[in-house]
Amino acid sequence: MTTVNEAWWTNSTLRQEAEGYQWRNANHGPRRTLVTAPDAAAPGGFHYVRTGGLIIKRRLVLQSDMLYRFAAARYLGTGPQALLPLLNSPWWMNDDRMALLLSRARATGSRLVDTARRQLALPEDWTDCDIIVRARLNRGVVLAAHAGPGRTASAGGSTYTIAQEAPHLFMDQIYLPGLGRHPALNGMGERNARLWFDLTTAASFDPNARGFNP
DSSP states (O other): OOOTTHHHHTOHHHHHHHTTBOEEEOSSSSOEEEOEEEOTTSGGGEEEOBOSSBOOOEEEEEESOEEEEEEOGGGOOSGGGTTHHHHOOSEEEEHHHHHHHHHHHHHHTOOHHHHHHHHHTOOTTTOOOOEEEEEEEOTTOEEEEEEEOBOOEEETTEEEOOOTTOGGGOOOEEEOBTBSOOGGGTTOHHHHHHHHEEEEEEEEEOTTSGGGOO
8 A cells, every 4th residue: 555654664764763763963964873872792882772662563554543642732833733743743642542541541540641651651851741632644645654562761860661571561652754853854744744634633632631530
C-alpha cells in the first residue's frame, strides 16, 4: 500500500530517533551528530547513547485512525488552530491503546498521568503531561508508522523503566515519521500535521480531570 510519508518512514535518521538515539549539535560545521558515551568494551571506545524511543516491532499502516498523545499545554498555539503545534509530534498511540491505558489506571487506582509516565516512559523533563491531544487522520491519507513498546527513559534525574520480562504490560506506541522538528524534515513537520490531520476533530482534555482518575 502506498503511503504519503514513505520516504520519511525509510529515512534512517528518523528511525534512529524512533529507537531512542539522542542527537546534539556538532562541534564543527552545520550538522548534528549522535550523542556518544565512553565505553572501553565497545569498538572505538564508545557507544551511542539511547534513552526512550521504541523497540520497533512492526510497520503499522494508519488510515482514518483516531490518535492520542500526552503533551505540554504550554506549547499550545493561539487562535482556531491552537492545537496544531501539539499535533506536530511523531509520538502517538491509537484509540485502543488509550482505552487500555485508562483501564489500567482505573484497575490500579492510579492517576492517569502517573500510569502514562510509567507505561509510556515519559520523564518530567520531556513533557508536562498536562494535556491529552486527540485528532483523526484525514480521510484518504494513508501513513506508515513504526510501532512497538517503549524503551526505558531517563532524563533530569528521573527514570521510567519498561520491564522487558513482562510483555503483557507492554503499551505499544507509534512513531509517525514526517512529524516533529527533527532536522531531517527540513521544517515540514507542521505543514504535514496540517495536511494529515482532520483539524475539525482535534480536541484536548485535562488528564487530571475527575473523569479520568479514581
